[in-house]
Amino acid sequence: MIGRVLAARAALGLGVVLAWEVAARARDPLLYIPPSRVLPALARLLLLRSFPLLPEHVWLTLREILVAYALAVGVGLAVGAVLGLRPTLGRVYAPLLGALYAVPSVVWYPSLMLLFGLGAASKIAFGFLLGVYPVVLAVLAGVRQVSRELVTVARAFGAGPGRVFRTVMLPSMLSTLTGGLRAGLALTVVGVIVGEVLGSTAGLGYLITYAYGLLRTADYVALVLVTLAIVLAIDAAAGLAERRARRRWA
């Protein structure tokens, strides 16, 4: 059964690749980039022939993601906790957050570049901006899931605020929280890479715009594939961390 599903998927994938190859050759191989041109480009990229500084760029992007995400999580948890645990503050400010978020975030990016320049800081700021909101929302939703009765039980059995948080609040919020943390991570990655694409002097996004600008289309697709692999790896790591957290705290 699973074998047949996999075979069906592989057949579909192969079909698409073949159709793409045929169509691209028939039209313009430069613009439509047939798979037969992508593979050699990918090999050149991975062997550091086309972009010898690829590791540095990747490393920079990863660092930007890491810093942006750490900020998003820290600020998101704090803001969420304050708004969630102080009902009046929450009623006043939570809708404001929602309104801010309704604006397509890309419109903030030019002002971030003006504020933080073309370097890493503006990418970190943009990744943070995109990543922080799901974290805040998850904490707000999570706090609402915590049962007052269970908090009372923990207090009655001698738990101070820290233990109440650890033994009752965290497990109650866990699935909502991990959902928000993963959504935040995905959006942080998007923010950082989009930031690099829109305007930067280094990083994966920068290489992508560079290759694209010079019409090195096969290199461009190879870079996109590398980006995809990195994003998938980050998501897989997040999934692993999530499962661990569940086993540890719930």
Next chain:
Amino acid sequence: MAGPHIVVDGVSKRFETSADAVPALSEVSLAVGRREFCTVIGPSGCGKSTLLAMIGGLVLPDAGQVRIDGQPVEGPDPRRVAMVFQDPALLPWRTALDNVAFGLELRGMSRPERRRIAGDLLGPLGLREFAERYPRELSGGMRQRVAIARALAIDSEIVLMDEPFGALDEQTRLLMGEWLLSIWTRARKTVVFVTHSLQEALLLSTRVVALTARPGRVKSVLEVPLPYPRDLESPGLASLRATLWGEIREESLKTMGR
């Protein structure tokens, strides 16, 4: 120690809500002796749970004071007081065993030790095979027994129970009452027990405290000087029952008339 174990000394409590202030208790005083089984009974909403929460240090009185062994209660003190709540309030992500061990864990006891103590408690409760089950996999009666075991596990001198059998059917309730009595006679703890049920109050307690309709005041205190196990049909209990019903009926009518 000589004096009473628990003293509730003229406590009052109002709850401020956005609309108005609900007076829940008004100058309630009562003393519970060591190893007594004291039942509090009264119409719904008269402040029984509030009174229990106050003895447990979870709610502080607006006026008056609660003292245990002569010392004022200023917050929860699980070394002296264990609580069983109106609904079992088990942690859904923990097994029965780990729920029972919860209080011991908060005390900092090592995992093997607290699990051993909790396991020893589950056996006599008929829950041995259910130790590794989660609360959602247990029946209502089992959950309530786990909640009681959680309170007994910390081995405090006082156990406060807020309608622990309220959600159970009549037969299970009677059986659970018998079971609780056997524990109480063996462990000799001071118990304050809240119930709606006259029968339960008369079968279990050494003393019944009836509260008035809201705001709760002490309406009457009835000693039940009968040996255990008790028979509801016995003349002694029947006459006490008539007395108690007379007290409660009036207050219940007030509540319903509102």
